[in-house]
Amino acid sequence: MLSGITIFCFAASYTVALLLEASRLVFRSGVRGALLLGFGGAGLLAHTLFLGHRAIEAGTAPLSSEYDWYLVAAWVLAVVYLYLTLQHPRTAVGLFTLPLVLGLIGCARFADQVPFPRTKASQIWGMIHGGILLLGTIAVLVGFIAGVMHLVQSYRLKHKVRPTQGLQLPSLERLERANSLAVRISALVLLIGFLSGVVLNFVNHGQSEDEYVPWTDPVIWSSGMLLAWLIAAAVFSLVYKPARQGRKVAYLTVASFLFLVLALGVRLLSTTRHGAEGKRGARSAERGETEGRIALLPPGGRA
Amino acid sequence: MKLQLVGCSHRYSSVAARERLAFSPAQAEAALEGLRQRFPQSEAVLLSTCNRVEVYTAAEDPERAPTHQDVAEFLAAFHGLDVLDIFDDLFERTGEDAVRHLFTVAASLDSMVVGEPQIVAQVKQAYDLALAHRSTGPMTNQIFQAALRVAKRVASETSINEKRVSVASLAVADFAKRIFERFDDKHVLAIGAGETCEEALRYLQDEGARDVTVVNRNFERAVALSERWRGRALPWERLGEALAAADLVISTTGAAEPIVTLADFQRIEPARFQRDLFILDLAIPRDFDPAIGDSKNVYLYTIDDLEAACERNRKERERELPAAMRIVEQETAQFMAELRHHATGPIIKRLRQGWEESKDDELRRLFNRLPDLSDRQRDEIRHSFDSLINKLLHPPLKSLRDAAAHGGTLHALRDAMMKLFHLKD
Numbered sequence: 001m002l003s004g005i006t007i008f009c010f011a012a013s014y015t016v017a018l019l020l021e022a023s024r025l026v027f028r029s030g031v032r033g034a035l036l037l038g039f040g041g042a043g044l045l046a047h048t049l050f051l052g053h054r055a056i057e058a059g060t061a062p063l064s065s066e067y068d069w070y071l072v073a074a075w076v077l078a079v080v081y082l083y084l085t086l087q088h089p090r091t092a093v094g095l096f097t098l099p100l101v102l103g104l105i106g107c108a109r110f111a112d113q114v115p116f117p118r119t120k121a122s123q124i125w126g127m128i129h130g131g132i133l134l135l136g137t138i139a140v141l142v143g144f145i146a147g148v149m150h151l152v153q154s155y156r157l158k159h160k161v162r163p164t165q166g167l168q169l170p171s172l173e174r175l176e177r178a179n180s181l182a183v184r185i186s187a188l189v190l191l192i193g194f195l196s197g198v199v200l201n202f203v204n205h206g207q208s209e210d211e212y213v214p215w216t217d218p219v220i221w222s223s224g225m226l227l228a229w230l231i232a233a234a235v236f237s238l239v240y241k242p243a244r245q246g247r248k249v250a251y252l253t254v255a256s257f258l259f260l261v262l263a264l265g266v267r268l269l270s271t272t273r274h275g276a277e278g279k280r281g282a283r284s285a286e287r288g289e290t291e292g293r294i295a296l297l298p299p300g301g302r303a
Numbered sequence: 304m305k306l307q308l309v310g311c312s313h314r315y316s317s318v319a320a321r322e323r324l325a326f327s328p329a330q331a332e333a334a335l336e337g338l339r340q341r342f343p344q345s346e347a348v349l350l351s352t353c354n355r356v357e358v359y360t361a362a363e364d365p366e367r368a369p370t371h372q373d374v375a376e377f378l379a380a381f382h383g384l385d386v387l388d389i390f391d392d393l394f395e396r397t398g399e400d401a402v403r404h405l406f407t408v409a410a411s412l413d414s415m416v417v418g419e420p421q422i423v424a425q426v427k428q429a430y431d432l433a434l435a436h437r438s439t440g441p442m443t444n445q446i447f448q449a450a451l452r453v454a455k456r457v458a459s460e461t462s463i464n465e466k467r468v469s470v471a472s473l474a475v476a477d478f479a480k481r482i483f484e485r486f487d488d489k490h491v492l493a494i495g496a497g498e499t500c501e502e503a504l505r506y507l508q509d510e511g512a513r514d515v516t517v518v519n520r521n522f523e524r525a526v527a528l529s530e531r532w533r534g535r536a537l538p539w540e541r542l543g544e545a546l547a548a549a550d551l552v553i554s555t556t557g558a559a560e561p562i563v564t565l566a567d568f569q570r571i572e573p574a575r576f577q578r579d580l581f582i583l584d585l586a587i588p589r590d591f592d593p594a595i596g597d598s599k600n601v602y603l604y605t606i607d608d609l610e611a612a613c614e615r616n617r618k619e620r621e622r623e624l625p626a627a628m629r630i631v632e633q634e635t636a637q638f639m640a641e642l643r644h645h646a647t648g649p650i651i652k653r654l655r656q657g658w659e660e661s662k663d664d665e666l667r668r669l670f671n672r673l674p675d676l677s678d679r680q681r682d683e684i685r686h687s688f689d690s691l692i693n694k695l696l697h698p699p700l701k702s703l704r705d706a707a708a709h710g711g712t713l714h715a716l717r718d719a720m721m722k723l724f725h726l727k728d
Contacts, residue, residue: 028462153481158596160608162615163477172579173484242577246600 005050013043021094024166070108077101096145125200136190140260143182147253150175179249187234222266226259305365308401309374310357316392326351335436342369346440348433352425361442371395403635409450410457418464418620423454453634463623466616470609471503486512489550493517496528497555499585547574552582554590565594643707
């Protein structure tokens with residue numbers, strides 16, 4: 001039965017939830033809240049079963065390919081969406097969150113399904129690297145959502161737009177706090193993720209040369225750019241007081257998102273050795289040369 | 304049972320008349336005590352607000368209930384007035400009309416500003432006070448509890464009191480609360496000491512604002528206002544310093560020129576570190592140069608911005624009025640049906656009881672005369688008697704229940720049945 005669940009199932013549920021969120025702008029409804037939770041919850045359930053089924057079928061943990069990494073990232077963001085909707089049912093958080101969830105699922109459609117390398121040497125560091133970078137990416141995305149909400153709310157207040165039933169947003173003060181926190185957390189977490197990737201590459205350099213990624217690889221420099229920006233933004237907001245307040249901090253999180261999009265775009269579109277051994281390994285497996293290795297790698301770039 | 308309301312409101316009487324008849328909280332307590340002593344058989348609740356003074360009375364026996372004249376005399380005597388001076392200002396509602404009126408008042412549909420939220424709390428306070436003074440009874444308990452329920456229903460099923468229509472409340476609820484999450488750690492600066500300024504301060508303190516600074520050209524007035532709001536007063540020369548520290552500013556001076564120009568604001572801007580600033584400029588002419596509104600993280604609202612929003616909200620409330628009135632009508636009809644149903648309960652019980660007693664007497668007599676009847680035969684006879692009673696009682700009871708559901712002829716029917724079947728009250 002589980003094998004019948006496809007990406008389309010949960011993507012369709014999230015799309016209906018997004019349309020319901022959009023309908024807030026048009027009319028009032030007493031049942032919309034229940035429908036939103038129903039479709040959002042159904043999407044999340046199908047999403048969870050799909051990932052679980054893939055893990056059981058492939059005999060590997062989630063995050064074992066670029067494809068899985070995007071789907072897990074979308075899953076975490078969907079959990080964040082449902083949590084926020086339950087906590088603040090009148091806030092139009094889904095209008096800003098669900099497009100990103102669907103975007104990540106869309107990225108998964110174009111991402112490689114070939115498993116990452118699975119040597120014993122890279123297993124632990126690969127798990128740390130992939131998992132931490134996933135959390136950092138979520139922090140950037142949540143910061144972006146808060147940043148866009150802040151800019152919308154600020155624009156509406158500047159232009160004296162009255163609050164509308166359909167587009168209720170958190171206060172600027174709350175969004176500012178969320179933005180500041182997202183800038184710092186994403187910088188810290190992505191720094192740890194990047195460093196774990198460096199360690200992983202050194203481990204591979206000594207033990208598995210095929211998995212070694214040159215420092216000039218596009219994934220490495222695009223990820224490095226993202227990290228450099230995040231650290232600069234975090235330091236900027238720490239030392240320059242106005243950058244912690246008002247729209248500046250929102251601009252920082254929106255810019256962080258653009259750097260993230262750049263890094264993910266480079267990973268999806270460029271020719272890279274990042275995960276290349278995995279691809280070769282998978283092709284070998286297809287030829288009956290299964291290696292039985294496991295590693296977790298995000299598309300953001302394992303160094 | 305007689306339910307009656309006698310009182311005055313903004314619809315039928317002038318402010319002067321309402322002021323003469325208004326009750327302070329202490330006076331309301333004394334008045335309830337007085338009503339209880341003067342009309343011991345009657346329940347009473349007294350509702351006194353800026354816009355209305357209403358005395359609700361109810362008594363099981365209509366003969367012992369106070370009349371319109373009685374309540375008017377009581378009000379006049381309490382306030383030391385001549386009853387003839389106030390008689391024309393008073394209106395009366397009885398029975399279903401009184402129920403509908405209270406529901407309309409509690410739902411804020413009869414308020415001067417339709418949808419204003421304070422009235423439901425005032426109705427509850429009036430009821431609680433009457434409860435505390437034991438002047439309520441079954442009827443007033445039912446009607447006031449129902450009124451609070453109706454107010455809640457109107458509030459949840461319509462948006463009639465979601466839209467603010469006073470400048471100060473709209474500024475705080477619709478704009479300030481979208482900027483700030485909390486107010487207890489914010490610095491509030493009041494410039495001037497007008498009435499609107501005080502109203503805005505009241506709303507801000509309701510939201511938790513504690514730190515209030517008052518600046519006024521007249522330092523004594525600033526001190527007086529700051530003492531009222533448990534804040535501090537600063538001399539006019541320190542306005543710039545106060546502005547640099549402020550998160551929210553309410554300005555209501557009568558100055559002919561802006562008291563803060565763009566250049567003034569730019570001088571203090573570095574000290575603010577681009578912190579969010581909410582400025583409520585309620586002065587005419589304006590106190591703040593409009594160009595200040597273009598500064599980073601400054602949200603400047605003038606009286607014109609807010610008046611326009613208030614007017615739109617008023618119109619939106621009016622659009623909600625028919626839906627709210629439908630709820631009141633529905634609830635009134637349901638309440639009256641339940642009330643009539645309760646009123647018919649005792650008569651139905653007494654009627655059935657009388658017939659049951661006659662049936663038992665007849666059966667006892669019959670069984671004495673026919674001692675050879677078997678148990679089965681006795682049961683059959685009992686069953687036949689029960690069936691006969693039910694069939695005979697069905698038409699009058701159905702008529703009574705129908706009248707209870709739809710009103711109209713209930714009282715006449717009830718009286719007729721009491722006479723026909725010799726029922727006692």
